[in-house]
Amino acid sequence: DAGITQSPRYKITETGRQVTLMCHQTWSHSYMFWYRQDLGHGLRLIYYSAAADITDKGEVPDGYVVSRSKTENFPLTLESATRSQTSVYFCASSQGRENTIYFGEGSWLTVV
Amino acid sequence: GESVGLHLPTLSVQEGDNSIINCAYSNSASDYFIWYKQESGKGPQFIIDIRSNMDKRQGQRVTVLLNKTVKHLSLQIAATQPGDSAVYFCAESVSNDYKLSFGAGTTVTVRA
Numbered sequence: 001d002a003g004i005t006q007s008p009r010y011k012i013t014e015t016g017r018q019v020t021l022m023c024h025q026t027w028s029h030s031y032m033f034w035y036r037q038d039l040g041h042g043l044r045l046i047y048y049s050a051a052a053d054i055t056d057k058g059e060v061p062d063g064y065v066v067s068r069s070k071t072e073n074f075p076l077t078l079e080s081a082t083r084s085q086t087s088v089y090f091c092a093s094s095q096g097r098e099n100t101i102y103f104g105e106g107s108w109l110t111v112v
Numbered sequence: 113g114e115s116v117g118l119h120l121p122t123l124s125v126q127e128g129d130n131s132i133i134n135c136a137y138s139n140s141a142s143d144y145f146i147w148y149k150q151e152s153g154k155g156p157q158f159i160i161d162i163r164s165n166m167d168k169r170q171g172q173r174v175t176v177l178l179n180k181t182v183k184h185l186s187l188q189i190a191a192t193q194p195g196d197s198a199v200y201f202c203a204e205s206v207s208n209d210y211k212l213s214f215g216a217g218t219t220v221t222v223r224a
Binding site for chain 2: 031033035042043044045048050058090092094096100101102103104105106
């Protein structure tokens with residue numbers, strides 16, 4: 001049971017470059033989420049998706065784009081990376097409102 | 113046991129003692145609460161949850177208490193072990209809204 005896998009786990013990129021973080025889940029969960037975790041801010045929701053082709057903004061969506069063409073994948077794209085987007089990114093999924101949200105192992109992104 | 117009355121970012125506890133981690137939530141409409149454990153370099157791991165129609169729920173070595181009157185949530189860990197060293201987050205959500213809002217987290221360090 002693979003669960004949620006994120007890739008890459010570690011990435012260094014330059015300011016202005018486009019970066020895509022991948023997220024894949026094997027549970028066929030309807031809901032998927034992207035959070036970022038920064039010291040002093042805890043976990044903050046970037047984007048979420050209730051089902052394929054349905055996405056919505058979270059607390060800190062600026063500078064990010066998501067898509068969900070397939071239920072199992074939820075990629076997060078930084079269109080033009082900035083240093084303030086240096087963070088740890090967590091993908092998560094849940095079967096539904098009444099169900100637990102499970103997290104991936106995280107993607108460490110550094111923008112130089 | 114050792115506890116914090118208010119939320120503090122760190123908690124040091126002697127191995128074998130009981131730990132109490134506190135969390136104050138802000139939204140009086142929140143009706144679903146979860147505790148997560150995050151070990152260094154890993155994603156948050158589900159520990160236990162509770163719904164607003166309950167004030168106490170027990171798991172294996174853990175108990176969650178909910179006081180809706182003062183909007184307070186606590187996690188009790190019995191017989192704390194070295195493997196319990198981690199950051200603990202509380203999270204809340206509102207009915208019909210599957211997004212979670214996370215607290216700042218408490219770092220628990222277990223002393224041998």
